[in-house]
Amino acid sequence: xxxxxxxxxxxxxxxxQEARLRCSPMKGHSHVYWYRQLPEEGxxxxxxxxxxxxxxxxxxxKERFSAEFPKEGPSILRIQQVVRGDSAAYFCASSRGATDTxxxxxxxxxxxx
Amino acid sequence: QQQVKQSPxxxxxxxxxxxxxxxxxxxxxxxxxxxxxxxxxxxxALLIAIRPDVSEKKExxxxxxxxxxxxxxxxxxxxxxxxxxxxxxxxxxxxxxxxQLTFGKGTKLSVIP
Numbered sequence: 001x002x003x004x005x006x007x008x009x010x011x012x013x014x015x016x017q018e019a020r021l022r023c024s025p026m027k028g029h030s031h032v033y034w035y036r037q038l039p040e041e042g043x044x045x046x047x048x049x050x051x052x053x054x055x056x057x058x059x060x061x062k063e064r065f066s067a068e069f070p071k072e073g074p075s076i077l078r079i080q081q082v083v084r085g086d087s088a089a090y091f092c093a094s095s096r097g098a099t100d101t102x103x104x105x106x107x108x109x110x111x112x113x
Numbered sequence: 114q115q116q117v118k119q120s121p122x123x124x125x126x127x128x129x130x131x132x133x134x135x136x137x138x139x140x141x142x143x144x145x146x147x148x149x150x151x152x153x154x155x156x157x158a159l160l161i162a163i164r165p166d167v168s169e170k171k172e173x174x175x176x177x178x179x180x181x182x183x184x185x186x187x188x189x190x191x192x193x194x195x196x197x198x199x200x201x202x203x204x205x206x207x208x209x210x211x212x213q214l215t216f217g218k219g220t221k222l223s224v225i226p
Contacts, residue, residue: 004156033212042119042202042216043157056213091156098212104149104156 002027004094004105005074012111013082021077021108025094032075033102034067037089049075082112116140117205119217126193126224134188134220136203141184143205147214148177148188151200160201161188193224 005024013019025032030051035043045059049069060067064082069075079086089109093102118137126132136146144165149157163170163177163186170177174191190197203217 006156031212035214035216040218042117042204042218043214044216045213048212059213093156095212101159101162102212102214104158106154106156 004029004092004103006090006092006105006108008108009106010109010111012113014113015083016081019079019082019086019110019112021079021090021092021110023075023077023092023094023105025075025092026103029094029096029103031095031098031100032069033093033095034075034077035091035093035104037091037107039088043091046077079110082110084112086110087112116215117203117217119203119220121220122218123221124223126222128194128224128226130193130224132190132193132197132222132224134201134203134222135185136187136205136217137183137185138205139184140205140207142207143215145206146177146179146186147204148175149202149204149216151202151219157202190222193222195224195226198222198224 007022032049034046037043047060047067048056064080066078089107091107093104095102147162148160150160151157161172161175165181176189179186200219200221202219204214206214
């Protein structure tokens, strides 16, 4: 049973470009969470999604960031017009139900030049 | 405001030693306290978790001690091995069905042979 898959593992963007991060949950999991980890910091919750629905986006910056989890395909975290402060590791987690253990993917390390 | 404070930031022990990592929280609504282990370049993996109705939980060489009145919990690693070298994060979530994990900043553990 494959774990949570994220791609790309590393992403380099110049200021002003768009970054698209993908997350495929574990088989049988329909709940997806995105977290951001800044250097020397713990993970910070960003958004919680179920298929085709955003349940809680209270941790998402109000501008430039968006997330989706379509009926088919992976969950996408999109960052428009990236700035240097967006450089971080972005982790996706999935769970079978909302109260079940969250399993994390290997992360996407975004570097903004 | 940091809701979960973790210490120390880094820790070096010799093989066979018992590293102890401490976390403190302020929000009394927290009722689920997991610990995650993260190796370089990997996502966090759930190690062990506890709820406040017990004061201690053991799984293999890993033990969580929980002090509800002091709002503190700690991770002990018995007979530590070089393979335990990793970053450890404590976390907390609140309320039945809660999904939003609040993480500490992490402790980088090095176990030297």
